[in-house]
Amino acid sequence: MTREIQAWIQPEDPAAAAPDRLPCWLLERPGQAMAYGIPVDPLAEGAPRAKLALHGSGPTVDPETVDRAVHPAEIAALQALAGSSLPGLPGPVVDAKVCLYTMTPDEHFILDRVPGMDRAFFAAGLSGHGFKLAPALGQALADLALDGRTALPVGFLRLDRLAL
Numbered sequence: 445m446t447r448e449i450q451a452w453i454q455p456e457d458p459a460a461a462a463p464d465r466l467p468c469w470l471l472e473r474p475g476q477a478m479a480y481g482i483p484v485d486p487l488a489e490g491a492p493r494a495k496l497a498l499h500g501s502g503p504t505v506d507p508e509t510v511d512r513a514v515h516p517a518e519i520a521a522l523q524a525l526a527g528s529s530l531p532g533l534p535g536p537v538v539d540a541k542v543c544l545y546t547m548t549p550d551e552h553f554i555l556d557r558v559p560g561m562d563r564a565f566f567a568a569g570l571s572g573h574g575f576k577l578a579p580a581l582g583q584a585l586a587d588l589a590l591d592g593r594t595a596l597p598v599g600f601l602r603l604d605r606l607a608l
């Protein structure tokens with residue numbers, strides 16, 4: 445499990461950080477953590493805020509003891525990224541939170557039978573990119589539990605590919 449930071453910027457130019465000008469984005473930065481963000485939500489109440497975060501670069505932690513505070517140096521790094529990454533994003537960091545990723549060594553999910561059980565299946569280790577695929581994973585799990593097989597190409601997600 446890794447400790448990741450997500451932050452919200454109050455853009456100096458909210459119109460430039462709105463979805464018609466700024467899409468959801470992801471920056472691969474050679475030698476540095478991948479960064480991604482979500483534009484201002486025009487339907488949200490309150491001051492406009494755009495999300496900015498680093499992907500999968502944090503330290504391995506224990507969820508029972510993880511440091512949930514976001515520290516000034518971490519805010520400063522995100523602030524610098526906001527200032528240099530995309531037009532429309534410069535602005536103060538107005539909120540930041542720690543979140544946890546369940547990472548596998550190859551960053552692919554695990555979807556398999558629960559060891560020792562015939563009709564119990566699980567998906568785990570979604571490695572920070574499982575949300576968009578949750579409906580497909582749910583379909584595969586339901587197929588496996590009900591029919592013992594699925595037409596979805598999930599074989600590469602087997603548990604035994606990992607030396608755990």
Ligand SMILES: Cc1cc2nc3c(=O)[nH]c(=O)nc-3n(C[C@H](O)[C@H](O)[C@H](O)COP(=O)(O)OP(=O)(O)OC[C@H]3O[C@@H](n4cnc5c(N)ncnc54)[C@H](O)[C@@H]3O)c2cc1C
Pocket residue numbers: 448450543544545570571572573574575576577578
């Ligand atoms: C900061 C962050 C950013 C992310 N960004 C992205 C992204 O941009 N795109 C993407 O595709 N994925 C992203 N992910 C990953 C994505 O959020 C997860 O892969 C996905 O939410 C996992 O879905 P899940 O249903 O397995 O678990 P969860 O979404 O964690 O749902 C589990 C649910 O079970 C509930 N629960 C837990 N224990 C119990 C209990 N004992 N009894 C009852 N309920 C219980 C929890 O409250 C929770 O509602 C991100 C994750 C994090 C942490």
